[in-house]
Amino acid sequence: MKPFIQKLPLAADTSFVAKTFRTPHFEVPWHQHIEYELILFTEGMGMSFIGNYVGEFKEGDIFFIGSNVPHTFQKQEKELLTSAVVVQFRDDFWGAGFLNIPENNALTELLRLSMKGLKIAGDSKLPLAALIRQLEDARGFSRIATLCSCLELILQEKYRPTLSTRLMNDVDSKHKQRLDNTFQYTIDHFQQSISLQQIAGIANMSITAFCSYFKKSTKKSYIEFLNEIRIGYACTLLQDTDKPIIDICYESGFNTTVNFNKQFLKVKNATPSQYRNKFCKHVA
Numbered sequence: 001m002k003p004f005i006q007k008l009p010l011a012a013d014t015s016f017v018a019k020t021f022r023t024p025h026f027e028v029p030w031h032q033h034i035e036y037e038l039i040l041f042t043e044g045m046g047m048s049f050i051g052n053y054v055g056e057f058k059e060g061d062i063f064f065i066g067s068n069v070p071h072t073f074q075k076q077e078k079e080l081l082t083s084a085v086v087v088q089f090r091d092d093f094w095g096a097g098f099l100n101i102p103e104n105n106a107l108t109e110l111l112r113l114s115m116k117g118l119k120i121a122g123d124s125k126l127p128l129a130a131l132i133r134q135l136e137d138a139r140g141f142s143r144i145a146t147l148c149s150c151l152e153l154i155l156q157e158k159y160r161p162t163l164s165t166r167l168m169n170d171v172d173s174k175h176k177q178r179l180d181n182t183f184q185y186t187i188d189h190f191q192q193s194i195s196l197q198q199i200a201g202i203a204n205m206s207i208t209a210f211c212s213y214f215k216k217s218t219k220k221s222y223i224e225f226l227n228e229i230r231i232g233y234a235c236t237l238l239q240d241t242d243k244p245i246i247d248i249c250y251e252s253g254f255n256t257t258v259n260f261n262k263q264f265l266k267v268k269n270a271t272p273s274q275y276r277n278k279f280c281k282h283v284a
Contacts, residue, residue, distance in 0.1 A: 036114060
């Protein structure tokens, strides 16, 4: 199954999308689109998948994602209300040649960096969130100016780390569908037991060939990728529920608490209890 190609409709008097999507219209599977995407989460929490990156998202988080970068955001629980202001624009919506003028060299570099996904988490986060919210109701030239102000804030922000360690659209197109199938199956079934034999079968490869292929394509082993997804899910439960850690361990797809603690420490540099305590102190 190829990633879903998303196409959001434009209003007659607009050149780019700026709209709130809320459950059930928020839910989108592993997908991609030619437009660059700036997304502000306004409700809910869950897991983010951008290229080969696995992490968490929560209310207030802002991501900037490049053109044709496959991604999805999966809410923590089916019943959870989730919403986000989604801004999508093409790199030529300003007109041909706009990005080629000298004043836009830094913007061109920002768009290049967004091909690995960016998370905006520094001092500009709050003012940027306010501007993104304004975009939905802005009209005329003010709409263009507000989007430019958003991009200017991102340019000025020093803390905007790249997320994916691989440009996923650099993957050979002949093998991309195989990788997409693997990602979607893992996202859908990570809470269950997944053997290398199973996932290699999804990719229609031998175990040895699959392990080599996945590592070459994503710069990480499949087991590392699977554990990152499970740990990411566990983090959302540790932050937002009072469930016992042992229950979170099994709900996240791990078979033993020993392995859960080991993998959690490897991914988050903290034990599950330390992570929960740190988060509780932060919100307090």
